[in-house]
Amino acid sequence: MARTQVDKRERLVAAAAQVLYEQGVEKTTIADIARTAEVPVGNVYYYFKTKDQLVEAAMEEQARALRAMTDAFETLTTPKARLKALLAGWAEQREQAARFGCPTGSMSAELGKRDDGLNRTAATVMGLLVDWVERQFTLMGRADARELAVSLVASYQGISLLTNVFADPALMAGQLRRLQDWIDALDGG
Amino acid sequence: MARTQVDKRERLVAAAAQVLYEQGVEKTTIADIARTAEVPVGNVYYYFKTKDQLVEAAMEEQARALRAMTDAFETLTTPKARLKALLAGWAEQREQAARFGCPTGSMSAELGKRDDGLNRTAATVMGLLVDWVERQFTLMGRADARELAVSLVASYQGISLLTNVFADPALMAGQLRRLQDWIDALDGG
Amino acid sequence: MARTQVDKRERLVAAAAQVLYEQGVEKTTIADIARTAEVPVGNVYYYFKTKDQLVEAAMEEQARALRAMTDAFETLTTPKARLKALLAGWAEQREQAARFGCPTGSMSAELGKRDDGLNRTAATVMGLLVDWVERQFTLMGRADARELAVSLVASYQGISLLTNVFADPALMAGQLRRLQDWIDALDGG
């Protein structure tokens, strides 16, 4: 049977994650999301009581995607290999970054100014990424793992922004190469 | 002499630069800006035909502030000193960054997704910063000056975002120390 | 034996009578009533085709409760005793009246403005009360029984409103004492 309720909820979350990312949180209307999800506007509210709840679900969807990606890296045997896989994944998304920036980063830029709980949600998602990177550096025996993780993620978020602002995917590629080299040069596994 | 028209325009631009940065472009209303500038709402449209023009003026105001800052650095005798002065300036604004991010960066994150000209404006302002940094690296004799400049600005933009998302000014301080050391270690004046 | 359909219908009517009275007709949603009755929303429409039919049923429930009360008074031997029992019953409900007014009165205040049949329903219910009171006065030999009945019921409806508006049950108590005395002073049994 096609189109169950689970389907619909998932379609809504997927549509929200996509459209909110592509258009920005404030510019996106419930109608935009509903249209993308092929769900009647009124029906959205059966699944989500407010627009903010949809935004939250979209952030959680990003967290899920992030976890799925890092989980996949666990098959790699060394933390260095995992970090480099992360960079490679980012490199693949550079065209998208040129158009809309980093999904987590650009939504967090809007949510970070809020004071209604969604800023905390953004922090949680971003924290997942930093934590995972930190873990890799820790496994590499780095005492400054947290600082390195913050540095790496900041570099990625920053270059995502520049890549988007200058609409130039080559910027992402160049910067990721630098990060690649930097990781290679680090002591530890 | 009472408040002139120039006064009013400048007050509007200053208010726009501040409020758009603090609240975000989409969340800010013309009324918000008018109130901050102490200008009657109806009068705004004498100086700016649309909200977008106000946004553009706010970005240009950021460009002007940026130029003023880098101009002030020209009294310093070495490019290294100038770059480190830039970092020092950013360090001083870390509390503000924790609340609202980088003015140019957070507005660019919203404008970068547009396709109406304001994305180009954001690119221009961000370009000013990268160009100036690049010039310093060139003066230091670095052949990879552009790449270094992109890297430095990206690091700053990224840590601005993280500092805002995690509402933690210490992140900015830590990362800027790293960048300081990195510049110190570079070859050239 | 589990909850039968009769059960459900009765629960819905009871819930409607309660919630419509407490919240007002327009402020009450079908979902409110369904929740209170512990009946799924979609199922309400098997028993009642429209919200108005539920409102009508609630009014009829009030009529039934009213009849049950006056029937119980029939064991009393004199009409005066019956009227005084009525007042005593109202006195007991004064706390409720302070919160929501008189059930019949406050719903009738909303329904009286309509022109869709529910105003007639309200008139019927209110008529039951006036008729019963009139009958007592007639039994007391009063030629002006109808007028006395209208006066008594109006006094009760009015003091119910004031008790609710001023949120003060003492108003009801005071006024009912006056009515008690008034009845005592009347000629006839």
Add this chain to the structure above:
Amino acid sequence: MARTQVDKRERLVAAAAQVLYEQGVEKTTIADIARTAEVPVGNVYYYFKTKDQLVEAAMEEQARALRAMTDAFETLTTPKARLKALLAGWAEQREQAARFGCPTGSMSAELGKRDDGLNRTAATVMGLLVDWVERQFTLMGRADARELAVSLVASYQGISLLTNVFADPALMAGQLRRLQDWIDALDGG
């Protein structure tokens, strides 16, 4: 010059007072009021921030009308004459009462169930009436002036409700005659 802003605000308040009374608070939409006042919907919010503020203004308009009426009675030399003038005024409005009830009473019946401040507004308006009536009874030397005032106002509110529910202005007339006689029979001026 026709149609000033004061005009418009007053038209809105007058329209609100009328339509909210005739249709009930919840059944009335902002569009209803705007249409009656011949004001564009969006413009209503220039004068009133919320629907509730319009409701409050409508209640205050009733208070104003009530004060105007009682003020006019001050030319009468005895409190009895004033009270009888009040009853006469109510008698004149019996056709309206048959269609919509008492303005203050029927709106208070809806507002009395609230807990958001409008219930207090309703209490204030109703209080004005009770206070004025009490003052007349006090001037008549009645120690039980408050109780008499509550009784009189309750009788009026109750008969207003019955008159509306039964759509019969004669009920109002009859009951007011009884109240007239009652006042005539009272000791004092």
Add this chain to the structure above:
DNA sequence: TATGAATGAGCGTTCATTCAT
């Protein structure tokens, strides 16, 4: 019969923009 889900019209409200003076 029973029910969660669907539907769409409409509500209160906001706001960029325009108008009248």
Add this chain to the structure above:
DNA sequence: GATGAATGAACGCTCATTCAT
């Protein structure tokens, strides 16, 4: 030029009612 007021097109959200199973 300056300004309070006006305008109307959305927007987020609610809800009576209907549908599909």
